[in-house]
Amino acid sequence: MATRHFLTLMDFSPAELQGLIQRAIELKKIQHSGQVFEPLKNKVLGMVFEKSSTRTRVAFETAMAQCGGHAIFLSPRDTQLGRGEPIKDSARVLSRMVDIFMIRTFEHEKIEEFAAYSQVPVINALTDLQHPCQLLADMQTYFEHRGDIKGKKVVWIGDGNNMCHSYIDAARQFDFQLAIAAPEGYLPDNGLLNAAGEHASLADSPAAACQDADLIVTDVWASMGQEEESNKRIKAFADYQVNSELMQLAKPDALFMHCLPAHRDEEVSEEVLEGPQSVVWDEAGNRLHSQKALLEFLLTRN
Numbered sequence: 258m259a260t261r262h263f264l265t266l267m268d269f270s271p272a273e274l275q276g277l278i279q280r281a282i283e284l285k286k287i288q289h290s291g292q293v294f295e296p297l298k299n300k301v302l303g304m305v306f307e308k309s310s311t312r313t314r315v316a317f318e319t320a321m322a323q324c325g326g327h328a329i330f331l332s333p334r335d336t337q338l339g340r341g342e343p344i345k346d347s348a349r350v351l352s353r354m355v356d357i358f359m360i361r362t363f364e365h366e367k368i369e370e371f372a373a374y375s376q377v378p379v380i381n382a383l384t385d386l387q388h389p390c391q392l393l394a395d396m397q398t399y400f401e402h403r404g405d406i407k408g409k410k411v412v413w414i415g416d417g418n419n420m421c422h423s424y425i426d427a428a429r430q431f432d433f434q435l436a437i438a439a440p441e442g443y444l445p446d447n448g449l450l451n452a453a454g455e456h457a458s459l460a461d462s463p464a465a466a467c468q469d470a471d472l473i474v475t476d477v478w479a480s481m482g483q484e485e486e487s488n489k490r491i492k493a494f495a496d497y498q499v500n501s502e503l504m505q506l507a508k509p510d511a512l513f514m515h516c517l518p519a520h521r522d523e524e525v526s527e528e529v530l531e532g533p534q535s536v537v538w539d540e541a542g543n544r545l546h547s548q549k550a551l552l553e554f555l556l557t558r559n
């Protein structure tokens with residue numbers, strides 16, 4: 258059987274994704290009950306981080322430790338990858354040793370090449386194009402707070418970036434409507450948008466997008482690797498802050514999510530981030546449980 262990878266949400270069927278969310282909810286209960294559950298005993302996860310991370314690294318390392326396995330953190334600074342050993346060589350070598358791989362990098366093509374040469378499953382832990390692992394946690398969080406997201410209205414405010422792209426894929430796979438409010442010049446990838454058909458659309462303004470929303474989501478205006486564009490972006494996104502005025506246009510029980518780290522009073526006001534509709538801390542915590550469900554699926558269930 259071909260090796261399964263998780264490079265985007267489109268690599269799994271809607272039924273498999275639903276199964277992962279339900280499993281993540283179960284695994285969270287198992288952990289909170291104090292039960293020791295080690296389905297990944299003796300399994301080893303290799304982790305390559307070419308960009309910084311707090312949540313993703315700790316979620317994957319903790320997931321492997323709690324499930325009885327082990328994780329190896331590989332920084333390009335200390336490996337031959339950082340000295341130019343070709344990706345296709347590294348993939349063939351490393352995948353003969355570890356059981357599963359996780360990569361955070363810049364170009365999406367890099368992870369595609371690694372996966373093409375890997376004998377073991379490869380997980381996308383963020384590229385410039387996609388952040389599918391975060392969407393598992395976001396969907397779990399919505400299901401836990403409000404039930405099924407099918408048919409709901411989700412709003413993306415801000416940059417048409419990696420997170421926005423994964424939300425576009427999620428709209429297709431979880432069958433919700435995504436309205437995107439992004440300034441000219443910062444729109445999401447047209448191919449992904451077109452592929453989503455009626456599941457995703459561009460709105461004229463943040464206010465127009467937020468009408469009757471069930472969930473409002475945003476992310477930083479300058480992603481990792483775009484730091485030198487920060488000042489230009491602060492000006493371009495000045496009208497795209499998620500604040501109380503925008504939240505009031507949504508349904509009264511609408512939720513707010515942000516993958517974090519957040520820049521308070523830039524893309525989101527302090528009041529909304531810390532307010533009663535914000536579920537960002539549950540969302541961050543669910544990275545652990547949803548990553549466990551993903552690892553268990555790729556290592557034991559398919």
Ligand code: CP
Pocket residue numbers: 309310311312313314383391516517518
């Ligand atoms: N949301 C997220 O991926 O956070 P980290 O960059 O801290 O991993």
Ligand code: NVA
Pocket residue numbers: 383388418419420476477479480481516517518
């Ligand atoms: N869009 C952000 C997400 C960080 C988790 C970035 O790529 O930096």
